Amino acid sequence: MKKVGFLAALIFVVCLSLVSESFAQRGMMWKGSGGWGMGTSYGRMYNPATVETISGEVIGIDKITPVRGMSYGVHMTVKTDKETLSVHLGPGWFIENQDIKIKPKDKIVVKGSRATFDGKPAIIAAEVKKGDEILKLRDENGFPVWSGWRRR
Known part of the structure; x- marks a missing residue:
């Protein structure tokens, strides 16, 4: 029973870290150079x-x-x-x-x-x-x- 509880806790921690990583990346909103690249009109x-x-x-x-x-x-x-x-x-x-x-x-x-x-x-x-x-x-x-x- 201890192994099942440990495995469930481990899966929970891994899922939590993946979800937080996903939110962190969404917050960055990287979309290239934002129009500041060399090839733009500016x-x-x-x-x-x-x-x-x-x-x-x-x-x-x-x-x-x-x-x-x-x-x-x-x-x-x-x-x-x-x-x-x-x-x-x-x-x-x-x-x-x-x-x-x-x-x-x-x-x-x-x-x-x-x-x-x-x-x-x-x-x-x-x-x-x-x-x-x-x-x-x-x-x-x-x-x-x-x-x-x-x-x-």
Whole structure:
């Protein structure tokens, strides 16, 4: 009788772990890159020929949805000596899981592709330096580092 009780308890624990794993995966809702991939219309806005480096102070950080149907992304406003620019970092699910945290009043250096977004100049960031820390977002061809990325 003890063996039957032990076996029933073991089956219960295994079933419980499978059910909780199922709910955990459903909560993640992974659906590719959420529209942030290289082949999307937004991803094609990055042009390696228009890459430049700017430096300035972060005056704001916001969540935006660049194109309808995309998952939200993280965007910051940076004031340089010459202008105030919108800097697009990447998908929220990626940016929010990085060790480097950027906040208003931080002095940063951004390398990225200059583009026009909603009729205004913007930078689609490839790299952000804050002090000795570097947030790498795209390679030299503009390929997003979050493609294929999963939280470990």
